[in-house]
Amino acid sequence: xxxxxxxxxxxxxxxxxxxxxxxxxxxxxxxxxxxxxxxxxxxxxxxxxxxxxxxxxxxxxxxxxxxxxxxxxxxxxxxxxxxxxxxxxxxxxxxxxxxxxxxxxxxxxxxxxxxxxxxxxxxxxxxxxxxxxxxxxxxxxxxxxxxxxxxxxxxxxxxxxxxxxxxxxxxxxxxxxxxxxxxxxxxxxxxxxxx
DNA sequence: CTTTTGATCGTCT
DNA sequence: GACGATCAAAAGC
Numbered sequence: 298x299x300x301x302x303x304x305x306x307x308x309x310x311x312x313x314x315x316x317x318x319x320x321x322x323x324x325x326x327x328x329x330x331x332x333x334x335x336x337x338x339x340x341x342x343x344x345x346x347x348x349x350x351x352x353x354x355x356x357x358x359x360x361x362x363x364x365x366x367x368x369x370x371x372x373x374x375x376x377x378x379x380x381x382x383x384x385x386x387x388x389x390x391x392x393x394x395x396x397x398x399x400x401x402x403x404x405x406x407x408x409x410x411x412x413x414x415x416x417x418x419x420x421x422x423x424x425x426x427x428x429x430x431x432x433x434x435x436x437x438x439x440x441x442x443x444x445x446x447x448x449x450x451x452x453x454x455x456x457x458x459x460x461x462x463x464x465x466x467x468x469x470x471x472x473x474x475x476x477x478x479x480x481x482x483x484x485x486x487x488x489x490x491x492x
Numbered sequence: 493c494t495t496t497t498g499a500t501c502g503t504c505t
Numbered sequence: 506g507a508c509g510a511t512c513a514a515a516a517g518c
Binding site for chain 3: 334336343344345367369370371372373375377390392419420421422457458459460461
């Protein structure tokens, strides 16, 4: 593993927290990450990697510091940062962020009427603002990801969104008070639970 | 404001 | 053949 990716290896929830506040650049757009969701490879029933490596998930099982981009619901792209040691299969879904550069281009991609705080709110919206799609799957994040100096101060956590398995594992993390964080929605497929 | 519903297709069973 | 790590517009309050 290259040295720059060392911060992406460690306990899964800890790595997820380290990504909050990070800046991700792609082309002329930069997003400051405000909300993430962690998935822990074959151990995690909610993860795409739960059933092992497939054609879709093979980059999750590669070295950390690369993008795992998947096609969702027949119309959206969502982006993850591959984390953990090579072969582990863990990744962190980028759920929301603040567009801090290239806002004009992001608005062109998302729609002229979309308010700034909504440009990258939601994983598919974040990916669209950055212009990520199939062609970005497996992309190295070296020189594209700037991690913050320390762990963000006010991090909150709760159940993951949209998953029907292990929905109550509190591995969604977000920065307190950020207007770009998407409102929590439990999956309609998840069993009734504690929240 | 919240809830409901349609869009749309790759992936795995 | 069913389902899904989603979204936005429409409809309900």
